[in-house]
Amino acid sequence: MTDLEAPLRRFEEALAELVQSEVLFIRLIHQDLVTAGGKRIRPRLVFLASRALGGAPFELELALAVELLHSATLLHDDLIDEAETRRGKEAAFRKYGNAVSVLSGDFLLSRLLHVIARTGRMDLVERFAQVAxxxxxxxxxxxxxxxxxxxxxxxxxxxxxxxxxxxxxxxxxxxxxxxxxxxxxxxxxxxxxxxxxxxxxxxxxxxxxxxxxxxxxxxxxxxxxxxxxxxxxxxxxxxxxxxxxxxxxxxxxxxxxxxxxxxxxxxxxxxxxxxxxxxxxxxxxxxxxxxxxxxxxxxxxxxxxxxxxxxx
Amino acid sequence: MTDLEAPLRRFEEALAELVQSEVLFIRLIHQDLVTAGGKRIRPRLVFLASRALGGAPFELELALAVELLHSATLLHDDLIDEAETRRGKEAAFRKYGNAVSVLSGDFLLSRLLHVIARTGRMDLVERFAQVAxxxxxxxxxxxxxxxxxxxxxxxxxxxxxxxxxxxxxxxxxxxxxxxxxxxxxxxxxxxxxxxxxxxxxxxxxxxxxxxxxxxxxxxxxxxxxxxxxxxxxxxxxxxxxxxxxxxxxxxxxxxxxxxxxxxxxxxxxxxxxxxxxxxxxxxxxxxxxxxxxxxxxxxxxxxxxxxxxxxx
Incomplete structure (x- = not known):
């Protein structure tokens, strides 16, 4: 069995907590994009690869970090694509403006930095630097x-x-x-x-x-x-x-x-x-x-x- | 004497090297914004504070990182401000489009990650996460x-x-x-x-x-x-x-x-x-x-x- 239900549930909870902000417009963007789901393909890849090896330390942090980088890119991408819909929702920037979209993406990147710092693994930070x-x-x-x-x-x-x-x-x-x-x-x-x-x-x-x-x-x-x-x-x-x-x-x-x-x-x-x-x-x-x-x-x-x- | 000429020269050299890219449009943006100078107020603060204490390890990396974060914010800010001029130059996005401006900002953020990873100091990574x-x-x-x-x-x-x-x-x-x-x-x-x-x-x-x-x-x-x-x-x-x-x-x-x-x-x-x-x-x-x-x-x-x- 390769049931990822439990790790993906923990993932959703941790993600929702991670992207909390006191700023209303950031919360609205995240309701749209981050916490509304999506296929979570990247976290799934992390969990499957981790389990294929018998389980890796900080797999949750890695799963969060890759999804945050992906979501930030989507927010910065809305400007480029001018996609009519993204994950079936109205593209965030159409509701709140390009600015809020870009800056909410930056907020996600700051949370990515936080979550990889939590691992204490500088080699992981460097790999994220390369990929970003x-x-x-x-x-x-x-x-x-x-x-x-x-x-x-x-x-x-x-x-x-x-x-x-x-x-x-x-x-x-x-x-x-x-x-x-x-x-x-x-x-x-x-x-x-x-x-x-x-x-x-x-x-x-x-x-x-x-x-x-x-x-x-x-x-x-x-x-x-x-x-x-x-x-x-x-x-x-x-x-x-x-x-x-x-x-x-x-x-x-x-x-x-x-x-x-x-x-x-x-x-x-x-x-x-x-x-x-x-x-x-x-x-x-x-x-x-x-x-x-x-x-x-x-x-x-x-x-x-x-x-x-x-x-x- | 508080002459910062030598550290600022090293800073400019290191910055120019750090933002090199094989992608033409990224190079063009950076010629406009990053390497064209500016007052370098934030690096100056770093060098002065470092010297006030008798010199800190990784002061150059810190100076680069704060300037990269600031420059990325300027690039993401162009959309917001729609400033007619920025540091006396035509705002980058007017020439190459919003998209390139935002994504070149993301490129700078990835270099920030790289430069703080180089210090090996996870406490610094976490402070940057908070500030970002x-x-x-x-x-x-x-x-x-x-x-x-x-x-x-x-x-x-x-x-x-x-x-x-x-x-x-x-x-x-x-x-x-x-x-x-x-x-x-x-x-x-x-x-x-x-x-x-x-x-x-x-x-x-x-x-x-x-x-x-x-x-x-x-x-x-x-x-x-x-x-x-x-x-x-x-x-x-x-x-x-x-x-x-x-x-x-x-x-x-x-x-x-x-x-x-x-x-x-x-x-x-x-x-x-x-x-x-x-x-x-x-x-x-x-x-x-x-x-x-x-x-x-x-x-x-x-x-x-x-x-x-x-x-x-």
Whole structure:
């Protein structure tokens, strides 16, 4: 059994306590975003990796820290994405303004600092410093690539690795670090998280164009509207020059999105992208092979394989 | 002699190295904001306090960390203030967009984490966690007070303490912490930084209404345009109901600013605010009395007294 109900309940309680503030507007933002839930994918990764190794010290602090970093990024990301909905809720900044959104994100980062200080583990602080740097660079790079139309598969890989996979890798590597495991074990879990994170982001990007809004719970085409090229549009661009034009005009013409979806289906590019995600997920599974098989390593592998078929 | 030329030169070199990035847009932002200078008030406080005690370990790291936190806040603040100019330069976000500004701020925060990890001092990490939390809360509170028109002297004091004075207090207390000084010494330096920071912000706010644009190097009236009540408008509000109306309409009528300036001069409120700043500065000076007098404590006291007359 890989029942995470108990640790996830403790996680929710600790998170709610951690983000308390005397300032009303901070509380309102957090009701929206932090305490309203979400899939808690990153804390789950932490708990599964920890248990796969027999339990790591400070797993709760690690789970809190990765979720705080992720949530802060979401708050700082609202400005970029101008996402209509985020986790099914109205994006926080639309209600209280950009400023409150950004500063509430900063508040979360200060709580992240507090929670990792609690571990007394300076090596963990340094790993968070690295990942936070990578994450910020990835987000800016994504913006820069869109602004300069500097589209390439290489840039796409850099972006998804930096903005998503690096933090996932810390989720799975972190417990090994905290237990003082041998380098091979740390490396295996790091590599799993990295590949899983890439597959995860590739799937998200695929669904952003090819998904069903009703199933996703949000409109599709967000990336196109922001001029962000993803794997599917990059592969289409190689064959159809009009795709670059559609991206350049941010999909503003009424038929643009449907045109992209039709091109992807008819050309086989959609299937090609799905095959690449499947291969990534498979690589993630193989990365775990140095670890003994147990219910928790199996659960991690199953998580990765789910990316090959996830619809929401 | 309290010549800080050598440590400040080392500071500039270390800062430039610390904020290097492979991402072009991050480099551009930093050319604008971080490496273009500024008055480096916070690093100066660190070096003076450190030398007042005979030199603290990791004073350079502390100086870098406080400046990084301050610079990140400026980048996240651009959205709020919509300041026309910041340190005489065009506000970063106007050139590259809000997103890049916020995310470059996050990049700086990740470098802050890195530089404090380098000290190996978990007590310092925890102090930064506290101050970063206070800072974020202060900024959000300021926004909340403006949005809800929840104007009071008490809220003003809370805001300037949280958003400015708390970090200044860490600048001066930090060296005592790093040296492991007795609680009285830490407390004296903490109190000095807090009072100095309050005087500093009160002076900034005073100049934002009463200053001369040519001397300041930026337009006046920014606070009024954002609906932010400061000491001067709060005291005016107690006597002239029209001041609340001016703040409510964000000083939109052509004569609003001149009206406020005239009211402040004629009613004696401007002089009253200057007297309060002088008293704060005097209190800051007295807070240092437990420390032996030396060129560095004298330099700190002189910095505080300068707030009583600063024009830019």
């Amino acid at each position: 740097k990578t994450l910020a660079e990835g987000e800016v790079l994504q913006f820069q690539v869109a602004a300069l139309e500097d589209y390439s598969l290489e840039n796409y890989e850099r972006i998804i690795t930096a903005k998503t996979a690096a933090l996932m890798a810390l989720c799975t590597e972190g417990p090994a670090l905290l237990r003082g495991e041998a380098p091979e074990v740390r490396e295996a879990l790091h590599r799993f998280g990295l590949l899983y994170g890439q597959a995860f982001q590739m799937r998200d990007d695929y669904l952003d164009l090819m998904g069903t809004p009703e199933v996703l719970g949000k409109p599709v085409g967000g990336d196109v509207r922001e001029g962000k090229a993803t794997l599917i549009t990059l592969l289409l661009m190689e064959r159809f020059p009009e795709v670059r034009e559609i991206l350049r005009r941010r999909g503003r013409e009424a038929s643009d999105l449907e045109r992209l979806r039709a091109l992807a289906q008819e050309s086989g590019v959609a299937q090609e992208v799905e095959a690449r995600i499947r291969r990534k997920a498979q690589e993630a599974v193989e990365a775990l092979s140095p670890l003994p098989e147990n219910p928790y390593t199996l659960a991690l592998k199953a998580l990765a394989l789910k990316e090959a078929e996830r619809l929401a | 939390k206070t800072l974020a809360e202060g900024e959000v509170l300021q926004f909340q007070v403006a949005a809800l028109e929840d104007y009071s002297l008490e809220n003003y004091e809370r805001i300037i303490t949280a958003k400015t004075a708390a970090l200044m207090a860490l600048c001066t207390e930090g060296p005592a912490l790093l040296r492991g000084e007795a609680p009285e010494v830490r407390e004296a330096l903490h109190r000095f930084g807090l009072l100095y920071g309050q005087a500093f912000q009160m002076r900034d706010d005073y100049l934002d209404l009463m200053g001369t644009p040519e001397v300041l190097g930026k337009p006046v009236g920014g606070d009024v345009r954002e609906g932010k009540a400061t000491l001067i408008t709060l005291l005016l509000m107690e006597r002239f109901p029209e001041v609340r109306e001016i703040l409510r309409r964000r000083g939109r009528e052509a004569s609003d600013l001149e009206r406020l300036r005239a009211l402040a001069q004629e009613s004696g409120v401007a002089q009253e605010v200057e007297a309060r700043i002088r008293r704060k500065a005097q209190e800051a000076v007295e807070a240092l009395s437990p420390l032996p007098e030396n060129p560095y404590t004298l330099a700190l006291k002189a910095l505080a007294l300068k707030e009583a007359e600063r024009l830019a």
